[in-house]
Amino acid sequence: MSDVKTPMLDELSGGQWPSFVDQIKQEAVHTPRYNNDMLKQLEISYSDNRGHWKHGGLVGVTGYGAGIIGRYTDIPNEVPGVAQFHTVRVIPPTGLYYTTEALRFLMGIWNKYGSGLMNLHGTTGDIIFLGTRTNHLELMWDELAAAGWDLGGSGSSNRTPSACLGKSRCDAACIDTMDLIHNITNHVMDELHRPAFPYKFKIKASGCPNDCVAANARSDLAIIGIWKDDIRINAAELKNYFAKHKDPKQGFDMVNHVALMCPSRCIEVDVNAETLNIRNGECVKCMHCINVMPKALHVGEDTGAVILMGAKAPIVEGALMGTVLVPFMKMDKDDDYQDFKDLLEKTWDYWEENGQNRERIGETIQRVGLAYFLQQLELEPNPNQINAPRDNPYIFYDEFFDEEEEAAG
Amino acid sequence: MATVEEVAECMFKEVEQFSGKKRFKPGDLIKHVQKELGADKDQAKLAIRALTEDGRLVYSYFGGTWLELPYQEGAAKG
Secondary structure, eight states: OOOOOOOOGGGGOOOOSOOOHHHHHHHTTTTHHHHHHHHHHHHHHHTTTTTOOEEOOOOOOOSSSSSSOOESSSSSSTTTGGGGEEEEEEEGGGGGGGHHHHHHHHHHHHHHHHHEEEEOOOOSSSSSEEEEHHHHHHHHHHHHHHHOBBBOOSSBBOOOOOOGGGGGTTOOSOHHHHHHHHHHHHHHHHHHOOOOOHHHHHHHHSSSSSSSTTHHHSEEEEEEEEEEEEOEEHHHHHHHHHHHHGGGGGOOOIIIIIIIOOOTTOOEEETTTTTEEEEEEGGGOOOHHHHEEEEEEEOOOOEEEEEEOOOOOSSOOOOOOOOEEEEOOOOOOOTHHHHHHHHHHHHHHHHHHHTTTTHHHHEEEHHHHHHHHHTTOOOOOHHHHHHEEEEEEOOEEEEEEEEOOOHHH | OOOHHHHHHHHHHHHHHTTOOBOOOHHHHHHHHHHHHHOOOOHHHHHHHHHHHHHSSSEEEEESEEEEEOOOOOOHHH
């Protein structure tokens, strides 16, 4: 453990949870140059009530505009070890599967060229290496690239696309998210490494509406697996769930835990007759019934994805959730996901041309209006794109009718 | 139709002319060469790639990504 005196930070080591302070102190044994000074700076920040990091600047590796985030301290004389403390983002394997050999390689690289502190995985989904000096970047990059790794997105680029582990382990996956995101990542490599957008752009794919990667809340373009046909019912397993319902020791209640939790009330359960009926036309794909009875209920067989756009965390404007753009799109491997790629190209073309500086695509949609945006992307309006009925009565349709009449000649 | 080299040169001149006065986003330079030379977007992206790989322009990040002439920033000198 590091012997740097940090009385204020040490208070964060108490309690039953793991502490980043302990972890940094442990790592400081291997890389004292960085971590002792980082601990000192943190202690100073806690005492000053202000951060001392400066962020951004020129650092990077030759030819790439993304993947390295410059970070400096504003008190370099007091903490020279972290005068430069850049972050490096590396594209992880899709689905986040690693061999121990790969992990040891990454840790070895970062002990050699950086602080040894890593974050698997940040909200970006990337492998995050925290803290290195400018003159180590090219050397580290040469070794990483030679071993087949590549830098992730940062700045105004397409960020590293991320996916849940999809069909590799999950019964509910409606699309092969790992294959899709691997394919898309290779397709958008230039946009990932050479930022050319008004601001950042994130693509995330979840295999089902459980949305384990929070694509609907965290990505500018969310691909969420969904089905069009009926929920499949396994009759034998359903019988077991009714047996559980009838056994008070099991604490499983088909009515209160399943039917009454359905947001669209489309499930009817008759515990005496042991029947379960789903009005699939009214199902809103919330996944609750499938999650609580995973052996008896399964997603349908006619699967594809819903495409949503515009989610973001609050930075310039407030937080936004995604808006449905395409209610159902087949994710066709044999066609190399061409429909999705066409939509992506159209979106980027419009946003690059019309997006304002530091304006996320969701803010662009808000500014120009969803109807106009759909027109530009040549998408048909659909009731699924509407979040709530309009509450403003002061809408005049005359001009729309005039336009239609003009168009009809 | 202009060559990628000509597009790159046009971009470089624009950045050089306004160096220290104005920053350019990659999108600004793409629009500039579209207007000046009628270049298409793919050509413009290849030109940016050539300029950054040669080190004539570098990417920087100040609340967004910019393309600039290389220089040593104050923070890095410390």
